Amino acid sequence: KQEVTQIPAALSVPEGENLVLNCSFTDSAIYNLQWFRQDPGKGLTSLLLIQSSQREQTSGRLNASLDKSSGRSTLYIAASQPGDSATYLCAVSGVTGGGNKLTFGTGTQLKVEL
Amino acid sequence: NAGVTQTPKFQVLKTGQSMTLQCAQDMNHEYMSWYRQDPGMGLRLIHYSVGAGITDQGEVPNGYNVSRSTTEDFPLRLLSAAPSQTSVYFCASSNRNQPQHFGDGTRLSIL
Numbered sequence: 570k571q572e573v574t575q576i577p578a579a580l581s582v583p584e585g586e587n588l589v590l591n592c593s594f595t596d597s598a599i600y601n602l603q604w605f606r607q608d609p610g611k612g613l614t615s616l617l618l619i620q621s622s623q624r625e626q627t628s629g630r631l632n633a634s635l636d637k638s639s640g641r642s643t644l645y646i647a648a649s650q651p652g653d654s655a656t657y658l659c660a661v662s663g664v665t666g667g668g669n670k671l672t673f674g675t676g677t678q679l680k681v682e683l
Numbered sequence: 684n685a686g687v688t689q690t691p692k693f694q695v696l697k698t699g700q701s702m703t704l705q706c707a708q709d710m711n712h713e714y715m716s717w718y719r720q721d722p723g724m725g726l727r728l729i730h731y732s733v734g735a736g737i738t739d740q741g742e743v744p745n746g747y748n749v750s751r752s753t754t755e756d757f758p759l760r761l762l763s764a765a766p767s768q769t770s771v772y773f774c775a776s777s778n779r780n781q782p783q784h785f786g787d788g789t790r791l792s793i794l
Binding site for chain 1: 687714716718723724725726727728731733741742773775777779780781782783784785786787788
């Protein structure tokens, strides 16, 4: 059974700092890996999707890497802003279901302070 | 473009009652899923669908039924509500190997 772990569970940083969120998974037979953002009381917003054959994806200040063989992914946030405060969730999809069956980690709660 | 719409946003039920959580998407996505989110446990997949008329079980399907008669709609039915089903329920949709789009959730309390 796939298990996804995210470390740390919570993180508080000053504005402007670069930071890294970590995600690990136990079964390397994945279809893709996705990073989401969740604001309090809201649904999830997709940030980046990395196909199993890719090593990284970038969107603006965000960069996600994938090392499938070691079962690890990182989300790098450059020049953090207070608006980045949210919970960040990592999810992997199995090889069946067309990338639709996600297993989630429990998230990293990020607070960016002024 | 509404995206993924879930109704109701909040609901309180008594143990043993039944209800249907509604989910509709207007993006012509072929894949739809239901997840529940509980504190400390993350999101867990309940049921999913890879197209109209095709559904399958996820990790925690017991006590829930689904059907997919149209591409747009994927309702989740609670047959006989139990306190353990108190949770926040999210519906998601996507195309194959594309990012999933989530609704804003239904917060369900069962007394």
